[in-house]
Amino acid sequence: MKQIGEYCGLCGVIGAEKSITALVAEGLFAQQHRGQEASGIATLDKNKEIQLHKKNGLVSDLMLDIPSEMMSSEVIGGIGHVRYGTFGGSSVLNAQPILVRMADIPVAIAHNGTISNAGVIRRSLQRKGHIFQTNTDTEIVLHLMSRELEDTDYNIEKCLQLAISKLEGAFCLLLLVPQGMYVIRDSKGFRPLSLGKIRGGGWIVASETIAFPVTDAEYVREIYPGEMLFFPVDGENTTCEPISSIPGREQELFPERNTRYAQCIFEHVYFARPGSYVFGDSVYEVRIKMGRQLAREYPADCDMVMPVPDSGMFAAMGFARELGLPLDMGFTRNHYVGRTFIDPGHATRAAMVMRKLQPIPEAIKGKRVCVVEDSIVRGTTSKARIKALREAGALEVHMRISCPPHMYACYFGIDFPEENTLIANKYSVEEIREILNLDSLGYLSVEGMLGCVSAHKPENYCAACFTGDYPVPPPVSGSIR
Ligand code: SF4
Secondary structure, three states: OOOOEEOOEEEEEEOOOOOHHHHHHHHHHOOHHHOOOEEEEEEEEOOOOEEEEEEEOOHHHHHHOOOHHHHOOOEEEEEEEEEOOOOOOOOHHHOOOEEEEEOOEEEEEEEEOOEOOHHHHHHHHHHOOOOOOOOOOOHHHHHHHHHHOOOOOOOHHHHHHHHHOOOOEOOEEEEEEOOEEEEEEOOOOOOOOEEEEEOOOOEEEEOOHHHOHHHOEEEEEEOOOOOEEEEEEOOOOEOOEEEEOOOOOHHHHOOOOOOOOOEEHHHHHHHOOOOOEEOOEEHHHHHHHHHHHHHHHOOOOOOEEEEOOOOOHHHHHHHHHHHOOOEOOOEEEOOOOOOHHHOOOHHHHHHHHHHHEEEOHHHHOOOEEEEEEOOOOOOHHHHHHHHHHHHOOOOEEEEEEOOOOOOOOOOOOEEOOOHHHOHHHHOOHHHHHHHHOOOEEEEOOHHHHHOOOOOOOHHHEEOHHHHOOOOOOOOOOOOOO
């Protein structure tokens, strides 16, 4: 792969004894795979003021010139964000958190997901005179809140509840306000969000639990779909005070929604790091299971199994174990190239693909190899790699994909290319096999994929990009903008 991107990773820390900004940065750094275009941190200090520092680039770039006041012991809370930008250009204005003053109350917000009715809300607010400063869907939350200020007697929490009741789609939100930190996960639970307790005091919330070991935090639980938590600060003490934290009580916060979740199965297939727990399941274990299931559905008559590193690694391990075949590294990866999808231009991307992964002739020459990959998007990347394997001496090249064919767009936080550029949207599996010049090709079935998760029932996952069965209606225009 890739050519697929995701909107973002989140990390919020409150009430910790240690340097809060450093902890947020560590948490973001562990989640850098969720976005590399821009990074940002907002901090709350004991004077109830919020500072913001954000820029294009990686978390390591961000921390190079972090203002000294944001590193001080006066800081009592912080939220951070890593962004994979897909629209609105790469202006730092679109980086997050976004900080505004709402009737002179500072409010910072960071978001992971895609608000699928953002375009409709934005146009409606613009007609009422609202002026937007960014092209993000996130900014509409702040505008919706500001409209409620007077009617709620400037009650920020009430404003927030009213604002999110108008949102559709995927949104994990962190908000920093003078009173503390709010944490929200949409009622479908599209994107992951977990709660951890920092040893020695304090709380952390992150998109992936991989942020917890590096911040000396213990996993507590997922933030439930439809849940909103508030962590108040009074300068000295910070407690966790759930506003709606009991499963089944989501209806209180989102009264018009049903409670069937739609957690993104593609987090397990590709996006999340294998050391994370996502939606209550170990990503590592789910990927191994996907590989095993793939082997049961589409075994391969070959001499060796080889992954496309890094994301195909664990499914390849499961595949090889199930069939009792040797697993070997037929590709060597250049770790200094970066993720291929960062490249904006198609031609550049093709060049980057070959720069990133090169076949190792000594490992594959004269062998029938089975390549395990996590998905085929347009097919151009796979085609180039298969050609390179044949040129390096592979006798036969088989391919197994640890998810079903990608046929449809995602409106819930993953940036797929246009539907009509997805190879599986246009061609059958047999046609794809021919186009890619493979000896055989097999994809994991939808049922097989969903059977690999265990913390939630299969019906509580979204698989719409494979099935076209969207858990909430896609935007009418097909556009979220
Ligand atoms: S459409 Fe696909 S990528 Fe998007 S949320 Fe659903 S499973 Fe995830």
